Amino acid sequence: MARWPKPAEGSWTQHYPELGTAPMSYEDSISPEFFELERDAIFKRAWLNVGRIEQLPRTGSYFTKEIHAAHSSIILVRDRDGSVNAFHNICRHRGNKLVWNEFPREETSGTCRQFTCKYHGWRYGLDGSLTFVQQEGEFFDLDKDNLGLARVHCEVWSGFIFVNLAAQPRQTLREFLGPMVTGLEGYPFGELTERYSYRAEVGANWKLYLDAFQEFYHAPILHGKQTPDNFSVAAQQAGFEAPHYQLDGPHRLVSTSGVVTWELDAAMRKPMEDITRSGLFGPWDVPDLGPMPAGLNPAGCEPWGLDSFQLWPNFTILIWSGGWYLTYQYWPTSHNTHIFEGNLYFTPARTPRDRVAHEMAAVTFKEYGLQDSSTLEATQLMLESRAVTTFQLNDQEILLRHLHKVAADWVGDYQRERTEAKR
CATH class of the missing domain: 2.102.10.10 (Rieske [2Fe-2S] iron-sulphur domain)
Structure with a gap:
């Protein structure tokens, strides 16, 4: 599965007929039995x-x-x-x-x-x-x-x-990552060594938090209060859709266009952003990291904001155009709990102003992460009620369909292999 359509070719979902367009079940996120299968089928076999x-x-x-x-x-x-x-x-x-x-x-x-x-x-x-x-x-x-x-x-x-953790992995790591992810080779990860970390125990299935970062349909609503009212209202009215989605094997990518914070009207910025020269999109002073690898911004978005590479099963690398990156990890602890870890990486600060800018970006992102996680326990509780069992997904939620299909495929393959082994 490595077909990368252009936006002009129509809706995203229609290019991946195996994902379907029907309402989606979330039984895989509320079933203790399914989670027990995920342990062996996914977390003991994937890289x-x-x-x-x-x-x-x-x-x-x-x-x-x-x-x-x-x-x-x-x-x-x-x-x-x-x-x-x-x-x-x-x-x-x-x-x-x-x-x-x-x-x-x-x-x-x-x-x-x-x-x-x-x-x-x-x-x-x-x-x-x-x-x-x-x-x-x-x-x-x-x-x-x-x-x-x-x-x-x-x-x-x-x-x-x-x-x-498998006795013998089915693929080398490089084969598992595939061309979309290995296309990032050459990005200077090793130069961005100043790290800020946070960790939270979340009362929801691990895939639900992954879903929260796989679409931007929620951004104008859930994160609306993070911006001044006039900008928030305009954003909610206009909505938001990322310009590029991409699938490669079990992995996913979403790219978004960019906003240069300091070029926004001052009424759309927070005073602390002006003081620290930093915020959600990272420090305003962008380091020179040299030429970027071809795998970054594959759709050629202009202006480009970020690429979110979501590596199966539970790891995300999110690279910002401002010269920094972050990672997310989702470690299941039960069918309805997991540990979320976030790490932000910057070039080492050379001045106190650099350090303040990095810390401002880190605390801003922590706030956004808390907002994203705030709905998850409510979602988990109501999914477990089974009052409704199928749910409507729109075109830009294609990565959600893909994640849950891959989970079902890995579990299905494992069950078939186990059945055959008993014959």
Whole structure:
């Protein structure tokens, strides 16, 4: 699925007949049984982004990642040869969690020379090898060479660290990403290392929050109060539609045209935006990042605002024309809860004004993220009532149709394979 129609060719949905135009069911977002299938069909088989290479700056740097949907905890560590290793966070002796601090359910990070189990003191090298066993002579036929940490498939693309929990991934990471995403190669992700993070526990299915960022139909209404009244009213009357949508395999893209904040009439700006020279669209002072890759702004929007690359299953890279980017991740914890993580990346601040501008963009985006999440629990509650079971989607909500179809396809494939394996 890699057909990229131009807007002039008509509606978006008609170019993807496999998605249909009928009212859509959200049973996949309210069914505990469907979520249990997603655990194995999706989160134990897809490539999952767990962080960036800057989180492992030197030999022995590590961090852990809790992947609740797969009942997994992963250790990511920089080896002595500079490579990144990933292991299941479990000791080979009695199954204790290997790396944790005061609270075993919380993620942690740091630097070490080796990993030591808190329970009985077994030690493991940065390459996962078992290097020490307390009272080794008391064990029976102990083969330390075969008792290293359980390795997880790990690959790095453009500084993003991905893991795959399958015994044998069906595709390499690059094959999984496909041409639309790998078309971003050359974007200077590694130069944007000043990071601002936020995290929230959300009482809604993980796909519902993804849906919130897959269309801009809601923007003039839900975010209307973020702008002065005269601009908000005009926006609501005019509505909004992104000029470009694109599908490639399980991944999705939406591009929007741009607004240069400082060129807006002063009545449409907030005083704090003028003071900090920053806001929703990022800092006004745009860094020179050099030529951009061909995969950015594929529709040639002019002026261009942003591209939101939504990587299956739960990772979004949103690149702004103002020379910064952010990522979203949605980590399921049950059929109706998930953890949302947002990270904003800028070039390192050179002056106090730069730092203030970055922080202004970060807090502004946090406010917008809260607005987007504010409707989700209400949506989840009413979907679970099943008072209505199918819902109307418009043409610009094509990415929602695609997301839920891909989820159904992956679960369906898994069920068929499991049935065939039993024959």
